[in-house]
Amino acid sequence: MLPLCLPSQKSGPAPARAFTLIELLTVIAIVGILAAILIPVIGRIKQSARTTNCARNLSGLATAFQLYAADNKGLYPALRFKNSNAGVAGTNPTADNWQVELSAYQSRAVTDLSQLNAGNDSYVFCPEYVAKYSDDPKWKSTTSTAAGYGMNPNLGSGINPYDIRFKAAQIAQPARTILVGDSSSKQLPVTSTTWSMDATQYGGYVNSDPVRHAGKANYLYADGHVVLLNPDDALVALKGP
Numbered sequence: 001m002l003p004l005c006l007p008s009q010k011s012g013p014a015p016a017r018a019f020t021l022i023e024l025l026t027v028i029a030i031v032g033i034l035a036a037i038l039i040p041v042i043g044r045i046k047q048s049a050r051t052t053n054c055a056r057n058l059s060g061l062a063t064a065f066q067l068y069a070a071d072n073k074g075l076y077p078a079l080r081f082k083n084s085n086a087g088v089a090g091t092n093p094t095a096d097n098w099q100v101e102l103s104a105y106q107s108r109a110v111t112d113l114s115q116l117n118a119g120n121d122s123y124v125f126c127p128e129y130v131a132k133y134s135d136d137p138k139w140k141s142t143t144s145t146a147a148g149y150g151m152n153p154n155l156g157s158g159i160n161p162y163d164i165r166f167k168a169a170q171i172a173q174p175a176r177t178i179l180v181g182d183s184s185s186k187q188l189p190v191t192s193t194t195w196s197m198d199a200t201q202y203g204g205y206v207n208s209d210p211v212r213h214a215g216k217a218n219y220l221y222a223d224g225h226v227v228l229l230n231p232d233d234a235l236v237a238l239k240g241p
Helices: 021-071 098-105 127-133 137-141 231-238
Strands: 149-151 178-182 217-221 226-229
Touching (some): 021 098, 021 127, 021 149, 021 178, 021 217, 178 231, 217 231
Antiparallel strands (some): 217 226
16 A cells, blocks of 8 residues: 655745834834934034135135225225214215125025025125024014125224225234124124123124024134134234234
8 A cells, every 4th residue: 555645835935024012122222222322423513614614704704805995095994984973085885784785795605585584685694603593583573684694893993894995904903803603683882891791682792692602703814814703812912903
């Protein structure tokens, strides 16, 4: 009698093993730890890039000042224009502040025009200023902005750059004289011995923003070099040589 042959049984693929709850929790914990480590690092890298771009903007402003002076008999723009000075010789031809005077010589640093106020799309904006404050309701309602940079009115030698244009050659020590720096206004303070606080202003300071870039701020000197200074050193430098 022939033996009974049974069909061979082929073994199929083993069923996939599901993750246990402990394994899932372990993976989630690891991802959370990595995110906690990487997110601040990425944030600091982005902030550092904005600080670098801000310094590059200020270098561009240095060129704009020189080009403006070349077209205006060696004159730099006045910091501001007062209505009472209408028709007075030496005032800004645009009847506006130094940023408007230089706007024809500046490159646009912000490509999203929704972030800019009407009429100011040729200003160079500090990228950190845009990143920190452009979502503030005051940003949209403000009719004029200094684009995050302020001009130093304390240039020495009896010059009054607040309202009257002045010759660049009158700056006695350009390498030691701050021309423009990070600010919440079109100007930088120079009269007090400390930074004045004002919670209603961008950055929390009056006419300034000395801690914008991770506790420091960028400053353009009249000779064209840019330095990142802490608030104490910036106050000393702003008072002039």
